[in-house]
Amino acid sequence: MGIxxxxxxxxxxxxxxxxxxxxxxxxxxxxxxxxxxxxxHRQVSLLSKEKIDEFNGKGANVIPGAFxxxxxxxxxxxxxxxxxxxxxxxxxxxxxTQIGKECHTHCKIYYKMxxxxxxxxxxxxxxxxxGIIEAxxxxxxxxxxxxxx
Numbered sequence: 001m002g003i004x005x006x007x008x009x010x011x012x013x014x015x016x017x018x019x020x021x022x023x024x025x026x027x028x029x030x031x032x033x034x035x036x037x038x039x040x041h042r043q044v045s046l047l048s049k050e051k052i053d054e055f056n057g058k059g060a061n062v063i064p065g066a067f068x069x070x071x072x073x074x075x076x077x078x079x080x081x082x083x084x085x086x087x088x089x090x091x092x093x094x095x096x097t098q099i100g101k102e103c104h105t106h107c108k109i110y111y112k113m114x115x116x117x118x119x120x121x122x123x124x125x126x127x128x129x130x131g132i133i134e135a136x137x138x139x140x141x142x143x144x145x146x147x148x149x
Contacts, residue, residue: 002075002139005049008065009034017065022134025092025127041097042124049074051121060113067118078123089139091131098124
């Protein structure tokens, strides 16, 4: 079991996201109001709170949304979950579609720290079923796709 610690969006791409604590997730779209929403495989990005805390321990001092992540969840090491993993939070069902990403242009975090965890620790998902996610909500892993019908 994991606990959602932050829900972040941005109105345009390439900028830090802002923690809004609660958002609507729309099936086959993403988070309502987020610049990365759309009909593609990276509708929602997720990072482990533990990985952010570890990075902050090195002096990064980043806040929720700094990596461009939509959801920060405590209790999961997303990087060790396989593509296809189903995540459920309230009515929202997410399916992991990608682990990590190529960093085409280095961000401010990279220039400050010499590294950034999003390309290696971030994961991406599509929204299979919509609903509301709020900071403090419980997330579970491994719900069978058979349960989606």
